[in-house]
Amino acid sequence: xxxxxxxxxxxxxxxxxxxxxxxxxxxxxxxxxxxxxxxxxxxxxxxxxxxxxxxxxxxxxxxxxxxxxxxxxxxxxxxxxxxxxxxxxxxxxxxxxxxxxxxxxxxxxxxxxxxxxxxxxxxxxxxxxxxxxxxxxxxxxxxxxxxxxxxxxxxxxxxxxxxxxxxxxxxxxxxxxxxxxxxxxxxxxxxxxxxxxxxxxxxxxxxxxxxxxxxxxxxxxxxxxxxxxxxxxxxxxxxxxxxxxxxxxxxxxxxxxxxxxxxxxx
Amino acid sequence: xxxxxxxxxxxxxxxxxxxxxxxxxxxxxxxxxxxxxxxxxxxxxxxxxxxxxxxxxxxxxxxxxxxxxxxxxxxxxxxxxxxxxxxxxxxxxxxxxxxxxxxxxxxxxxxxxxxxxxxxxxxxxxxxxxxxxxxxxxxxxxxxxxxxxxx
Numbered sequence: 001x002x003x004x005x006x007x008x009x010x011x012x013x014x015x016x017x018x019x020x021x022x023x024x025x026x027x028x029x030x031x032x033x034x035x036x037x038x039x040x041x042x043x044x045x046x047x048x049x050x051x052x053x054x055x056x057x058x059x060x061x062x063x064x065x066x067x068x069x070x071x072x073x074x075x076x077x078x079x080x081x082x083x084x085x086x087x088x089x090x091x092x093x094x095x096x097x098x099x100x101x102x103x104x105x106x107x108x109x110x111x112x113x114x115x116x117x118x119x120x121x122x123x124x125x126x127x128x129x130x131x132x133x134x135x136x137x138x139x140x141x142x143x144x145x146x147x148x149x150x151x152x153x154x155x156x157x158x159x160x161x162x163x164x165x166x167x168x169x170x171x172x173x174x175x176x177x178x179x180x181x182x183x184x185x186x187x188x189x190x191x192x193x194x195x196x197x198x199x200x201x202x203x204x205x206x207x208x209x210x211x212x213x214x215x216x217x218x219x220x221x222x223x224x225x226x227x228x229x230x231x232x233x234x235x236x237x238x239x240x241x242x243x244x245x246x247x248x249x250x251x252x253x254x255x256x257x258x259x260x261x262x263x264x265x266x
Numbered sequence: 267x268x269x270x271x272x273x274x275x276x277x278x279x280x281x282x283x284x285x286x287x288x289x290x291x292x293x294x295x296x297x298x299x300x301x302x303x304x305x306x307x308x309x310x311x312x313x314x315x316x317x318x319x320x321x322x323x324x325x326x327x328x329x330x331x332x333x334x335x336x337x338x339x340x341x342x343x344x345x346x347x348x349x350x351x352x353x354x355x356x357x358x359x360x361x362x363x364x365x366x367x368x369x370x371x372x373x374x375x376x377x378x379x380x381x382x383x384x385x386x387x388x389x390x391x392x393x394x395x396x397x398x399x400x401x402x403x404x405x406x407x408x409x410x411x412x413x414x415x416x417x
Contacts, residue, residue: 054272061279188329196320
């Protein structure tokens with residue numbers, strides 16, 4: 001009797017967990033639809049988006065540029081040491097550029113963006129909720145989704161592809177610095193082999209599409225976790241952690257799916 | 267921070283994004299909207315042996331153009347290679363010869379051009395008559411074996 005009760009409890013709690021997750025997904029979709037598909041008020045919306053672009057985009061620029069430079073330099077160094085064994089060190093530019101624009105720029109930018117901007121978004125919105133600023137906005141007749149959430153979502157979508165492209169170009173020049181200036185690869189072949197191998201539509205545009213999708217996923221997760229956070233200090237810290245963990249997992253999983261779709265049959 | 271400063275910084279950020287996109291398009295993928303500054307010449311090869319589009323065309327090892335198209339000439343049943351030569355290189359004689367070469371042991375194929383002695387120069391649409399095909403390893407080995415057997 002006792003055992004069968006426990007089994008029933010287990011099944012019931014599994015069902016509850018599943019329903020909770022489903023409800024969470026539903027709420028997250030409602031937040032997204034509600035925040036994105038509202039009639040914009042040109043005057044206020046625009047300046048709010050600019051403010052958030054500064055917060056999530058401009059402030060992330062330094063970490064993106066520095067990481068891009070070093071990743072490009074490491075790729076140049078590693079690529080050179082491997083390729084020089086086969087006497088084809090002039091292909092190092094191709095290796096650096098293709099790994100950056102197809103894979104590393106969108107993925108590493110997205111991981112850094114989740115840590116740098118996603119966590120900040122969650123903490124900010126979570127604290128607004130804990131200090132009842134969101135409730136106060138509603139009291140005075142301002143829709144918090146429109147005023148607080150929508151500009152942050154848009155800023156995230158706009159910043160991610162820009163940051164990813166900056167990461168890629170800084171990385172390519174970092175690779176050029178190491179392989180041309182330090183290791184002595186002929187600069188003409190570095191650039192011309194690269195230009196021969198990289199296709200604008202297949203490689204660069206697909207990389208940008210990846211970045212847009214990742215930006216969408218990260219900001220959506222961050223904003224939703226902020227809105228759903230338990231309004232205590234512990235609750236906010238847990239939501240912030242969840243934002244980074246969920247975003248990173250989703251980025252890597254989505255990256256596999258997108259890579260299979262874009263480059264799978266090549 | 268002052269709103270004005272924030273606006274200026276965001277403007278700079280967006281411009282940096284556009285500059286990065288342009289740099290990726292032009293420097294990294296070599297995308298150019300128009301083909302001003304170059305002229306097209308053609309050559310026929312019996313076998314192009316792995317030559318690809320965007321391969322280099324060189325004179326004395328220095329790049330003077332790129333391969334832009336490879337097709338089959340339906341009348342002669344040989345490969346027809348279209349090359350774009352930079353327009354500042356306007357002194358290649360009409361009896362120049364082209365040869366398909368390999369960069370390094372594993373490197374890509376490229377076209378090496380050697381100039382001739384004529385005064386007349388290559389212009390848009392010229393056809394280079396003197397061409398030497400790529401070396402195909404299997405053919406070389408086959409010829410070598412055949413010679414050995416017939417000795």
